[in-house]
Amino acid sequence: MQYLLNGLPIGAIYALVALSYSLIYTASGVLNWSQGDMVMLGAYLGFAFFHFLHFGFTLALLGAMLLVGAIGILVQLCILRPLRKRQAPPINVVIATLGVAIVTRNLALAIWGPEAQIFPSPVSSAPLAIGALSVTRQDLLIVAVAILLMIVLHYLLRKTRKGKALRAVAQDRYAAVLMGVDTEKSDALAFAASAALGAAAGILVAPVFFVTFNMGAGIGLKGFVAAVIGGLGNIPAAIAGGFFLGIVESVAGGQISSGYRDAITFALLILVLWLRPSGLFLRKVRQRV
Amino acid sequence: MAIENTGKKLVLLLAVAVPLLLPLLVSNNYYLHVINLAGIYTLIAIGLNLLSGYTGQVSMGQAGFFALGTYVAGLLAINLGIPFWAASLAAIAACALCGAAIAIPAMRLSGPYLVLATVGFGEIIRLILLNWTPVTRGAAGLTAIPLPKFFGWQCSSEAQFYYLIFSFVLLGTYVAYRLAHSKVGRTFAAIREDELAAEAMGVRVNRYKSAAFVLSAIYAGMAGALYGAFSGVASPDNFTFDDSVAFLCMSVIGGSRTIVGALIGSFMLTGMSEALRALQTYRLILYGGILIFTVIYMPQGLAGLAATVRARLRRTAGRSAAASTGGEGKA
Numbered sequence: 001m002q003y004l005l006n007g008l009p010i011g012a013i014y015a016l017v018a019l020s021y022s023l024i025y026t027a028s029g030v031l032n033w034s035q036g037d038m039v040m041l042g043a044y045l046g047f048a049f050f051h052f053l054h055f056g057f058t059l060a061l062l063g064a065m066l067l068v069g070a071i072g073i074l075v076q077l078c079i080l081r082p083l084r085k086r087q088a089p090p091i092n093v094v095i096a097t098l099g100v101a102i103v104t105r106n107l108a109l110a111i112w113g114p115e116a117q118i119f120p121s122p123v124s125s126a127p128l129a130i131g132a133l134s135v136t137r138q139d140l141l142i143v144a145v146a147i148l149l150m151i152v153l154h155y156l157l158r159k160t161r162k163g164k165a166l167r168a169v170a171q172d173r174y175a176a177v178l179m180g181v182d183t184e185k186s187d188a189l190a191f192a193a194s195a196a197l198g199a200a201a202g203i204l205v206a207p208v209f210f211v212t213f214n215m216g217a218g219i220g221l222k223g224f225v226a227a228v229i230g231g232l233g234n235i236p237a238a239i240a241g242g243f244f245l246g247i248v249e250s251v252a253g254g255q256i257s258s259g260y261r262d263a264i265t266f267a268l269l270i271l272v273l274w275l276r277p278s279g280l281f282l283r284k285v286r287q288r289v
Numbered sequence: 290m291a292i293e294n295t296g297k298k299l300v301l302l303l304a305v306a307v308p309l310l311l312p313l314l315v316s317n318n319y320y321l322h323v324i325n326l327a328g329i330y331t332l333i334a335i336g337l338n339l340l341s342g343y344t345g346q347v348s349m350g351q352a353g354f355f356a357l358g359t360y361v362a363g364l365l366a367i368n369l370g371i372p373f374w375a376a377s378l379a380a381i382a383a384c385a386l387c388g389a390a391i392a393i394p395a396m397r398l399s400g401p402y403l404v405l406a407t408v409g410f411g412e413i414i415r416l417i418l419l420n421w422t423p424v425t426r427g428a429a430g431l432t433a434i435p436l437p438k439f440f441g442w443q444c445s446s447e448a449q450f451y452y453l454i455f456s457f458v459l460l461g462t463y464v465a466y467r468l469a470h471s472k473v474g475r476t477f478a479a480i481r482e483d484e485l486a487a488e489a490m491g492v493r494v495n496r497y498k499s500a501a502f503v504l505s506a507i508y509a510g511m512a513g514a515l516y517g518a519f520s521g522v523a524s525p526d527n528f529t530f531d532d533s534v535a536f537l538c539m540s541v542i543g544g545s546r547t548i549v550g551a552l553i554g555s556f557m558l559t560g561m562s563e564a565l566r567a568l569q570t571y572r573l574i575l576y577g578g579i580l581i582f583t584v585i586y587m588p589q590g591l592a593g594l595a596a597t598v599r600a601r602l603r604r605t606a607g608r609s610a611a612a613s614t615g616g617e618g619k620a
Contacts, residue, residue: 025401031400088584088588091347092585095537095538096581096584098534098538098580099577099578099584100577106574110570110571110574221408224405228405257420259416262412263412263416263417266408266413273406274394274397277398277402
């Protein structure tokens with residue numbers, strides 16, 4: 001039971017990152033490998049705001065989300081748009097985003113150096129006891145902020161004009177163009193929102209792990225795994241996949257073997273892909289490949 | 290015409306002579322070492338081109354097969370003293386089996402799903418190598434992998450390894466070239482272009498897709514066996530996700546739909562990576578930038594670019610020839 005509970009906060013992080021992958025993939029059909037490095041950027045920028053500008057936690061979170069969101073737009077503008085214009089094969093798009101990841105990661109290394117930075121938790125470190133179980137306040141904060149962000153995203157996608165346009169493009173790009181939707185704008189919005197979600201995940205996870213230039217690689221990959229296990233291209237499925245993966249990891253690491261924890265995760269992934277390519281939490285099998 | 294023929298013969302002569310005499314021309318052992326490494330990566334990239342470029346199945350887990358090849362051949366040589374050729378065969382067999390196994394889930398997948406499944410495969414192999422300490426020696430990895438020996442002749446210097454690796458690259462290129470220009474190659478391309486249509490034409494799609502996986506695994510496995518013997522040491526750190534990405538980049542940057550593209554890509558990226566070493570931290574920033582630039586502006590890779598340039602030159606040459614004959618006609 002304690003393992004289950006321990007899995008929730010990391011699951012919430014994975015859910016945020018999974019959401020960011022899923023959002024971009026649904027909206028623009030792009031598999032964006034630089035998503036993990038947006039997490040890293042979010043953590044560093046949050047750290048900078050917190051440490052040098054003495055922002056409060058909320059302000060640092062919003063500031064980092066805004067800045068990283070702008071970087072997301074930049075990536076869409078400078079890299080995705082020319083690729084689309086040339087109708088480049090999908091593999092080229094994948095490699096371009098991998099290139100973005102390499103550049104971002106090493107830029108962070110050049111700027112902030114190889115040492116891990118310690119990001120102080122905004123809440124007290126005394127754990128809370130619920131019956132026989134205990135949770136840290138930071139864990140509660142992670143889960144609460146993550147859920148809040150998911151609700152905000154849901155509202156933006158369902159209720160605002162831009163959000164509706166984005167969903168229309170996701171459903172049928174060609175039809176959306178005919179209806180007068182600016183697909184470039186909706187792509188930019190998807191990239192911005194995804195990057196901002198990643199940044200939020202970065203700040204939330206920073207007090208738990210250390211902030212390092214390559215922290216994004218692991219989290220990014222796990223977030224992608226969570227998105228696919230849940231069901232790529234569907235937002236609730238991505239969230240469910242995130243929490244599911246967090247719990248599986250926690251249980252596998254605690255009960256079976258910590259060394260093989262990731263191997264178990266990937267084996268599970270291949271199994272899911274083999275048996276249910278549309279993901280665990282999607283009922284309909286939709287051909288989106 | 291005669292001049293053009295002589296030119297072609299000269300190019301062919303150079304293409305044969307330069308690689309054969311290279312160790313005599315390059316006296317610097319470091320350069321030769323980098324060339325040898327690029328040769329080993331060429332084998333992996335050729336396999337990837339058959340798998341991804343021809344058949345359209347993108348793999349980001351080739352480091353897994355590469356690792357398997359290195360460890361199987363290396364462990365057999367270290368623990369049992371098995372000669373290089375037999376250990377290589379065992380490595381190839383192990384990789385082929387593994388390739389066939391991963392092809393079972395892979396043939397139902399495409400796009401990001403396939404990419405992720407292959408990433409998962411590569412990571413599983415790496416984590417097993419890291420954690421199965423009694424057999425794989427864990428994070429410390431393999432040390433003192435014996436040098437290859439053929440009929441009492443031991444391969445030890447960079448130049449000797451050059452000839453060993455060069456012969457495998459030659460063989461690998463030849464086999465892949467013949468395959469790519471045969472019915473098999475055309476079937477691979479048909480599957481890439483439209484799987485459903487190929488199936489409707491009576492192509493056994495799944496069989497060919499698995500065959501491509503097995504082939505790419507064999508190439509990576511042979512590369513692994515050579516790598517272990519060549520470097521003498523190997524640890525799980527040599528076979529990470531980043532390495533898989535690098536192999537895929539070699540394939541795509543060189544031009545994944547040609548065999549020669551694998552050669553170009555691996556030599557380009559290996560050489561570039563070494564040449565940029567002086568820049569230290571900025572090396573990978575530049576490297577990433579070049580990757581982005583290449584995939585945007587040379588979508589078919591360097592081999593594709595060369596083909597476009599050649600076609601354009603031919604067209605201009607044709608036009609000027611037509612213009613000159615036209616002029617003669619008038620006169």
